[in-house]
Amino acid sequence: MIPVALSLQLAPRLVRSFRYTYSQLVRTSKNTMAKPCILATRLGAPGGIYQCYAPCIEKHFTIITTEEFTQNRQNLAGNIEAVFVWGGVLKVDRDLLQSLPYLKVVVNGGVGVDHLDIPLINSFGVKVCNTPEVVDNATADIGMGLMLASARKILDGHNYSVCHESGDLLESSMGTDVSGATLGIIGMGRIGYKVAKRASAFDMKILYHNRNRRLEEEEQAVGASYCAKMEDLLRSCDFVMVVVNLSPQTHKLIGAKELAMLKPTATLINISRGPVVDQDALVDALQRKAIGAAALDVTYPEPLPRGHPLLSFPNVIVLPHMGTHTRETSGVMVERMVTNALAALRGDTPPNEVKV
């Protein structure tokens, strides 16, 4: 006999699986050419960032935009079999999950899934997928871009040119060398390692801190030295780049104590997730000129509201989370999202299913 607890656990899944098979039969009997529906964020507004990828998705799916869904939720909810999200624009919470009886998969465009409650989503018999690897180069590039732009005052130079300011460049536009400087990478996963490869081509001295030490040959290939203690790295670097995943362990990993360990000339670069850095502590350190500069692709919230203190420092660059925003990378991400969703809808294991 099946124990009561186990049958209680299995029952919702069996009901969902039965409903799904039924929905497939209904769809097939209605129209053999009908495409499954997906609910997708960031595809609604004309000119929106992912709008140009809609045709790639529409080869296989009918897109229901979040705007359409909001206006006609009751009629559309019963058609949706997959949700495509890019970041946390749409909250995939209990309320949404309960309203989508035929949902099979939530696919995230990007590697970081900290905005998704995976145990909750899985408890509805729904899979979660992401797009790892394909984001690595573009994200590492934005890290290098931020480091170079900050060190070499590229935005100051641009503004000077645009404003046709008379007279000589100001002393404040004098930059600092990246070549030959010391870079500390916190988080040496795939993206961190790509950053190290790039930095080694800039003749930088590279230190890294990571939960697990990399193999000796991997360290040697990029000339990176391991710091078992993060504080050793923080104290010795000219540039510190944060590349960890957001988790309870990395939430506010860089706080007042860690910022106080940085050299007064050091630049903090964050390409991971906003909450990895304590923003109030960062503002305080910048106000006291306790660190040299900051360059952030990620913040909380995103984008920062107008008037936020971080937007007022001349030595801070803030991007609205653009790590993967290239035509090529975004295109490959969308293809991956489609492949994962199709696999999940067929009942196969998707290539990039995220398990907790």
Ligand SMILES: O=C(O)C(=O)CO
């Ligand atoms: O892939 C991701 O999760 C990113 O945020 C890249 O910037």
